[in-house]
Amino acid sequence: MEKNDRLFLLDGNSLLHRAFYALPKTLQTSEGEYTNAVFGFTKMLLRLIEEEDPDALAVAFDLAAPTFRHKEYEEYKAQRKKTPDELSPQFDLIKEVLTAFKIPVLQLEGYEGDDIIGTLAQAGAQEGYQVTITTGDRDALQLVTEDIEIMYTKRGITNIVKYDLDKVREDYELEPKKLIDMKGLMGDKSDNIPGVDGIGEKTSTKLLHQFDSLEEVLDNIDQVSGKKRKERLREQGDRARMSKKLATIKLDVPIDYDLEEFTLVEPDQDKLVEVFSKLEFNTLLKEFGGYDTLSFSEDFELITDYSQLDKLINNLKEEKQIGFKFNFAETKLYQQKANGLTIVYNDQEAYYIDMKELEAKEVVKALKDYFEDEEVKKLSLDSKQNLLYLKELGVEVEGLDFDPLLAGYLLRPSNKKQDLEDLLTEYLKVELSEVDDEVEQETQLVRSLFKLKEKLIKDLKDKGLLELFVDVELPLIPVLVELELNGIAVDEDELERLSSKLQEKLDSICTKVYELSGEEFNLNSPKQLGEILFEKLGLPVIKRTKTGYSTSASVLEELEGKHEIIPLVLEYRQYQKLKSTYVDPLADLINHQTDRIHTSFNQMVTATGRLSSTEPNLQNIPIRTEEGREIRKVFVAEEGKKLLAVDYSQVELRVLAHISQDENLIEAYINNEDIHTKTAAEVFGVEAENVTYEQRRRAKAINFGIAYGISPWGLAKDIDVSNKEAEDYIDQYFNRYPKVKEYMDEKIQDAKDQGYVKTILNRRRYLPEINSSNYHRRSFAERMAINTPIQGSAADIMKLAMLAASTTLKERGLESEILLQVHDELVFEVPTEELEEVQQIMKEKMESVIELDVPLIVDLNVGKNWRDMEEVE
Numbered sequence: 025m026e027k028n029d030r031l032f033l034l035d036g037n038s039l040l041h042r043a044f045y046a047l048p049k050t051l052q053t054s055e056g057e058y059t060n061a062v063f064g065f066t067k068m069l070l071r072l073i074e075e076e077d078p079d080a081l082a083v084a085f086d087l088a089a090p091t092f093r094h095k096e097y098e099e100y101k102a103q104r105k106k107t108p109d110e111l112s113p114q115f116d117l118i119k120e121v122l123t124a125f126k127i128p129v130l131q132l133e134g135y136e137g138d139d140i141i142g143t144l145a146q147a148g149a150q151e152g153y154q155v156t157i158t159t160g161d162r163d164a165l166q167l168v169t170e171d172i173e174i175m176y177t178k179r180g181i182t183n184i185v186k187y188d189l190d191k192v193r194e195d196y197e198l199e200p201k202k203l204i205d206m207k208g209l210m211g212d213k214s215d216n217i218p219g220v221d222g223i224g225e226k227t228s229t230k231l232l233h234q235f236d237s238l239e240e241v242l243d244n245i246d247q248v249s250g251k252k253r254k255e256r257l258r259e260q261g262d263r264a265r266m267s268k269k270l271a272t273i274k275l276d277v278p279i280d281y282d283l284e285e286f287t288l289v290e291p292d293q294d295k296l297v298e299v300f301s302k303l304e305f306n307t308l309l310k311e312f313g314g315y316d317t318l319s320f321s322e323d324f325e326l327i328t329d330y331s332q333l334d335k336l337i338n339n340l341k342e343e344k345q346i347g348f349k350f351n352f353a354e355t356k357l358y359q360q361k362a363n364g365l366t367i368v369y370n371d372q373e374a375y376y377i378d379m380k381e382l383e384a385k386e387v388v389k390a391l392k393d394y395f396e397d398e399e400v401k402k403l404s405l406d407s408k409q410n411l412l413y414l415k416e417l418g419v420e421v422e423g424l425d426f427d428p429l430l431a432g433y434l435l436r437p438s439n440k441k442q443d444l445e446d447l448l449t450e451y452l453k454v455e456l457s458e459v460d461d462e463v464e465q466e467t468q469l470v471r472s473l474f475k476l477k478e479k480l481i482k483d484l485k486d487k488g489l490l491e492l493f494v495d496v497e498l499p500l501i502p503v504l505v506e507l508e509l510n511g512i513a514v515d516e517d518e519l520e521r522l523s524s525k526l527q528e529k530l531d532s533i534c535t536k537v538y539e540l541s542g543e544e545f546n547l548n549s550p551k552q553l554g555e556i557l558f559e560k561l562g563l564p565v566i567k568r569t570k571t572g573y574s575t576s577a578s579v580l581e582e583l584e585g586k587h588e589i590i591p592l593v594l595e596y597r598q599y600q601k602l603k604s605t606y607v608d609p610l611a612d613l614i615n616h617q618t619d620r621i622h623t624s625f626n627q628m629v630t631a632t633g634r635l636s637s638t639e640p641n642l643q644n645i646p647i648r649t650e651e652g653r654e655i656r657k658v659f660v661a662e663e664g665k666k667l668l669a670v671d672y673s674q675v676e677l678r679v680l681a682h683i684s685q686d687e688n689l690i691e692a693y694i695n696n697e698d699i700h701t702k703t704a705a706e707v708f709g710v711e712a713e714n715v716t717y718e719q720r721r722r723a724k725a726i727n728f729g730i731a732y733g734i735s736p737w738g739l740a741k742d743i744d745v746s747n748k749e750a751e752d753y754i755d756q757y758f759n760r761y762p763k764v765k766e767y768m769d770e771k772i773q774d775a776k777d778q779g780y781v782k783t784i785l786n787r788r789r790y791l792p793e794i795n796s797s798n799y800h801r802r803s804f805a806e807r808m809a810i811n812t813p814i815q816g817s818a819a820d821i822m823k824l825a826m827l828a829a830s831t832t833l834k835e836r837g838l839e840s841e842i843l844l845q846v847h848d849e850l851v852f853e854v855p856t857e858e859l860e861e862v863q864q865i866m867k868e869k870m871e872s873v874i875e876l877d878v879p880l881i882v883d884l885n886v887g888k889n890w891r892d893m894e895e896v897e
Contacts, residue, residue: 035159084137142273208268324374401425511620684767733807783816
């Protein structure tokens with residue numbers, strides 16, 4: 025041991041209890057064995073080792089047998105409830121984990137874990153260790169010295185407070201060793217230690233300031249104030265002495281130990297993998313390398329001539345299920361290029377068609393009938409990309425049956441990225457073998473689809489997600505392929521004009537700013553701007569960063585009114601963002617083969633099930649300002665066609681009415697009332713016809729804020745009122761719509777009990793932070809528990825609408841096409857002669873894709889560009 029080595033002693037019982045109550049009981053093995061406490065304890069242990077870097081570590085546990093304290097006082101801890109049945113078996117499990125980590129497990133009949141820890145802490149300090157005790161039991165604070173600190177788990181297993189001498193003195197106004205005297209006087213309800221009647225923490229602290237110890241108090245009762253208190257101290261002095269004894273942690277437990285044996289060493293890898301496999305801790309298994317290698321036959325047929333291709337096609341005639349994947353060299357739309365195509369059937373028979381040798385169009389043409397045969401079930405990896413390529417070459421794939429990434433997304437919607445290898449390790453506990461040959465690697469990937477399908481389909485079925493997968497998400501892939509290939513036309517002259525107009529505004533603002541500052545500088549440089557504002561102009565410094573003055577939006581907003589340069593800087597930034605983030609990049613995104621922009625729709629990104637888009641991100645195009653709305657003007661219909669925007673009206677609030685079953689909300693929508701005016705009338709206590717513009721604006725913020733689980737503070741900021749006013753508005757809302765509050769409470773409880781919430785189509789969102797001891801994380805999870813069933817159901821409805829729209833246009837043989845999906849809106853490009861028919865069809869189809877207890881309503885708008893549109897009555 026070297027001087028100042030760190031010895032950590034963990035209170036096993038306390039920490040396992042904390043982990044049990046911190047994590048949802050849904051953490052179980054597939055056989056239903058509870059593992060939440062073990063998982064939480066293990067994660068805490070790993071985090072402690074990583075962050076604190078202990079040199080030595082041991083864990084102490086209580087045993088079930090009575091201790092010397094029970095013999096001293098039969099009622100000791102008698103009031104405590106029996107250990108929950110879900111927790112009891114986890115004590116043996118965590119000891120297995122610790123054994124695999126080669127961390128000593130200490131326990132001794134007749135003594136508590138606290139006594140073992142106290143004895144070892146004192147011994148460790150005497151031998152020169154810096155000792156840290158990790159526990160959720162405040163009794164350990166009596167052990168604090170210059171060499172011993174406490175890491176106290178205040179709530180859960182992550183909210184930790186460190187207690188050294190100063191912290192104990194600050195919180196208790198006593199020396200640590202006097203805390204046992206305090207317990208002698210006031211007792212301890214959690215351990216059923218009686219103390220002296222009528223004496224609490226405040227009185228005991230006062231007495232221990234006056235006298236040095238419990239014994240000194242009892243020796244000088246005449247000097248204690250209060251007649252009743254004196255009587256009780258005289259009558260209950262022995263009980264106080266016993267209470268102190270019960271509260272005192274033993275420092276001389278007769279346990280055999282050698283502190284050198286507590287030195288942290290490498291774990292027993294094989295044992296750890298065995299234990300984590302049994303507990304089904306897949307993330308930890310991966311971390312500790314506990315996966316088998318998935319090996320396939322290295323045999324595959326490389327097809328480099330058309331006679332081999334003909335033979336493959338002949339073999340495929342009898343096959344009703346295949347896996348396929350293109351090996352792309354380029355994935356940019358209308359420039360896609362594939363080096364090869366892998367096809368696997370019978371789980372193992374693998375073929376790689378070399379498309380460097382064979383013409384891609386000829387290969388795809390030869391396989392066209394097979395790809396378009398609905399009876400042949402197709403498994404594909406990243407199927408949208410594969411279908412885009414085939415559609416570009418004139419093939420419309422039918423019979424798409426499985427995509428592991430899409431299945432994985434439904435099972436793990438919060439994962440930032442869906443990855444085949446992650447799915448293999450998580451669900452099959454295997455890893456692909458490493459191969460250098462690119463073709464062999466491709467065949468491995470496609471072969472693995474068959475292995476994954478059985479497992480993932482079973483999991484989807486078990487979780488009630490199979491219908492969503494089969495009826496909504498899989499059929500949506502060809503629809504997204506349509507949208508991406510269709511793209512939308514762009515008026516390049518209008519785009520150039522808008523860019524020039526914004527540049528003129530920026531130049532004008534710069535001139536004014538330079539005049540006010542007295543010099544030219546780079547307005548895009550926060551450093552230079554900060555020097556001008558705070559040094560040259562002498563404005564008050566609000567906030568600093570590591571590199572200088574903060575000139576963030578919140579800082580500039582706080583400075584408004586202090587100098588006329590501030591609103592100009594804010595205006596400059598607004599125009600600069602429009603130009604650099606939205607307008608100028610659009611020019612680079614125009615595909616000059618089609619003269620259109622083809623955004624990419626992401627089906628497997630958001631946790632709520634909504635689609636997102638990139639290149640460009642259409643969801644982010646600002647529409648609240650006039651300048652922002654001008655960007656939409658560049659998106660236009662081709663000659664002889666119009667853009668038709670079909671937008672669900674207040675779909676999230678309608679979903680809220682349906683799932684909360686609030687009679688007032690349902691009635692309002694059935695009667696086609698203006699919901700914001702109605703809410704304003706209800707909340708502000710006025711007649712509907714007397715509602716002002718401002719009241720309706722606030723009511724709108726309340727309606728949508730409630731759907732997102734907004735706090736009084738958040739609402740106050742949104743509508744510029746005090747927190748108290750916002751709180752009153754929310755209370756009034758719940759008084760008028762009581763079942764909305766019931767719904768919110770119910771969803772939070774569902775998330776706590778199950779670990780997830782569901783949409784109307786059973787889409788799940790897991791919320792592990794719902795039981796977090798961190799207030800901000802827990803509050804965020806609670807808001808998501810409220811909002812996800814609403815927003816996710818709106819996403820489900822939009823996807824049903826997209827499927828219905830696409831199917832109907834094809835069935836009717838119409839030329840109209842879906843171009844975009846943004847928020848609650850679908851944008852179509854419609855030949856003028858089809859306009860009336862398509863308007864009628866889309867209104868009818870989109871309003872009837874699902875039956876709710878309130879009507880779904882769509883608003884239709886038509887125009888030559890996406891900004892200048894007229895409402896269709």
